[in-house]
Amino acid sequence: MGKSGKRYKAASAVVDHKKDYEISEAIKIVKENAKAKFDETIELSMNLGVDPRHAEQNVRGVIDLPHGTGKTVRVGVFAKGDKADEAKAAGADVVGADDLAEIVQKGEIRFDRCVATPDMMPVVGKLGKILGPRGLMPNPKLGSVTQDVAQAIKSAKGGQVEYRVEKAGIVHTGVGKASFSEEALLENVRTLVEAVMKAKPGGVKGNYIKQISLSSTMGPGISLDVSKILVN
Numbered sequence: 001m002g003k004s005g006k007r008y009k010a011a012s013a014v015v016d017h018k019k020d021y022e023i024s025e026a027i028k029i030v031k032e033n034a035k036a037k038f039d040e041t042i043e044l045s046m047n048l049g050v051d052p053r054h055a056e057q058n059v060r061g062v063i064d065l066p067h068g069t070g071k072t073v074r075v076g077v078f079a080k081g082d083k084a085d086e087a088k089a090a091g092a093d094v095v096g097a098d099d100l101a102e103i104v105q106k107g108e109i110r111f112d113r114c115v116a117t118p119d120m121m122p123v124v125g126k127l128g129k130i131l132g133p134r135g136l137m138p139n140p141k142l143g144s145v146t147q148d149v150a151q152a153i154k155s156a157k158g159g160q161v162e163y164r165v166e167k168a169g170i171v172h173t174g175v176g177k178a179s180f181s182e183e184a185l186l187e188n189v190r191t192l193v194e195a196v197m198k199a200k201p202g203g204v205k206g207n208y209i210k211q212i213s214l215s216s217t218m219g220p221g222i223s224l225d226v227s228k229i230l231v232n
Helices: 006-013 023-033 082-089 098-105 118-125 128-134 149-157 182-198
Strands: 041-048 060-064 075-078 094-096 113-116 160-164 170-177 209-216
Touching (some): 023 182, 060 182, 098 128, 113 118, 160 182, 170 182
Parallel strands (some): 075 113
């Protein structure tokens, strides 16, 4: 493991790592210590009491953050004919059918989110081994396999984020930028946490949300008081 930089050590020094902070206080600390030369992403990590090896406990969904993510999202669309034209008009960054599939098969991924019309899924399905591990495989349950490609593109570019539990039971998602106001970050965090709580699998017993931490790209994680995050 590499040594921590001076900036990280300075930021870590102001955090009581044995304390669970109220969300407003944590946001203030994270913003004050996000001093990199770029606009750092504010990230939320949730440790869930689930076992992702069981399909019924694979927590996953999409949510529209009220203040967006602050990130420029490139959207790729698998469509043809009128739907391809609709996607281009809606601002898709990459649009294609078999030609786009060939590009992806070569390992060239020119998009951060992927949308497909239902008729294109036989083509997209062959790309599962490439798109799946990157979390880019279109999914009808997430609204990314749809005839309404314009709305899907609008949502993806307008602040919609996908949350997905990883193998270790962690949901890790960006909730904004350090340049966001404290109020905007607070609303985004609460929106995401509420969505993950509502997505609790029915078969999960015991403590569903074990721990939540907030950090910036270059900063230390700050443990949050889970019981007070959704309290106004």
